[in-house]
Amino acid sequence: MEKIKILIADDHKLVRTGIRYTLTSGENANFIERIDEVVNGKEAVERAKIFTYDIILMDINMPEMDGIKATAQLVKDNPEIRVIALSMHSDDYEIRSMIKAGAKGYLLKNTGSEVLANAIKTVMGGGKYYSNEVALKLMEPYDGDLSESKNSSAIDKRKVSLTRRELEVLRLIANEYTNEEIAKKFELSKRTIDSHRQNILSKLQVKNTAGLIKYAIRLGLV
Numbered sequence: 001m002e003k004i005k006i007l008i009a010d011d012h013k014l015v016r017t018g019i020r021y022t023l024t025s026g027e028n029a030n031f032i033e034r035i036d037e038v039v040n041g042k043e044a045v046e047r048a049k050i051f052t053y054d055i056i057l058m059d060i061n062m063p064e065m066d067g068i069k070a071t072a073q074l075v076k077d078n079p080e081i082r083v084i085a086l087s088m089h090s091d092d093y094e095i096r097s098m099i100k101a102g103a104k105g106y107l108l109k110n111t112g113s114e115v116l117a118n119a120i121k122t123v124m125g126g127g128k129y130y131s132n133e134v135a136l137k138l139m140e141p142y143d144g145d146l147s148e149s150k151n152s153s154a155i156d157k158r159k160v161s162l163t164r165r166e167l168e169v170l171r172l173i174a175n176e177y178t179n180e181e182i183a184k185k186f187e188l189s190k191r192t193i194d195s196h197r198q199n200i201l202s203k204l205q206v207k208n209t210a211g212l213i214k215y216a217i218r219l220g221l222v
Helices: 013-023 026-031 041-050 067-077 092-101 113-124 132-139 147-151 164-174 179-186 190-204 209-219
Strands: 004-009 032-038 055-058 083-087 105-108
Touching: 004 013, 004 041, 004 113, 013 026, 013 032, 013 113, 026 032, 026 113, 032 041, 041 055, 041 067, 055 067, 055 113, 067 083, 067 092, 083 092, 083 113, 092 105, 092 132, 105 113, 105 132, 132 164, 164 179, 164 190, 164 209, 179 190, 190 209
Parallel strands: 004 032, 004 055, 055 083, 083 105
Antiparallel strands: none
């Protein structure tokens, strides 16, 4: 992957410093060309009009303009822009509001450096990336008034309960990983991954990989 430019929007300097350190340490530094920082959504929108960023890491609760409004404005100004939400909270409303606003990913701030790097690479590749906690939230029934939430009732009625490992395996399957590649990534046997795959097929009531991918897309995992 070519080196990329990143904008961090967060009103806490300590958080911005931590993210910057994470992205410029070790192997992560190999794909970073530039990192800029702003302290609220309004500044993020204004900065994006002047400079072109490959990824914007967006906090949600910020003064002047929050991350949800800022993301919506950024996407309106440039539909190709890639925003990844970074939040302390896995609140249903905030998660779904950020996705509806156009965010391509949603991570919690306690995520590890490898997950953050993977999220950036996935989004840069045209995919979407939600941390396990967030993806599990998206699988739960939602009683809010966001327009798309009511349309997901067919999924919710299944009351599917995938484990964190099964959810990650589903994400990788949908991103065209083979069972062998998944086994190697998790340092598990292929037989174990085969078992996870069969459990997922059974829980989701689908017959093949196409069904798994369709379900993952509906959940926003890819």
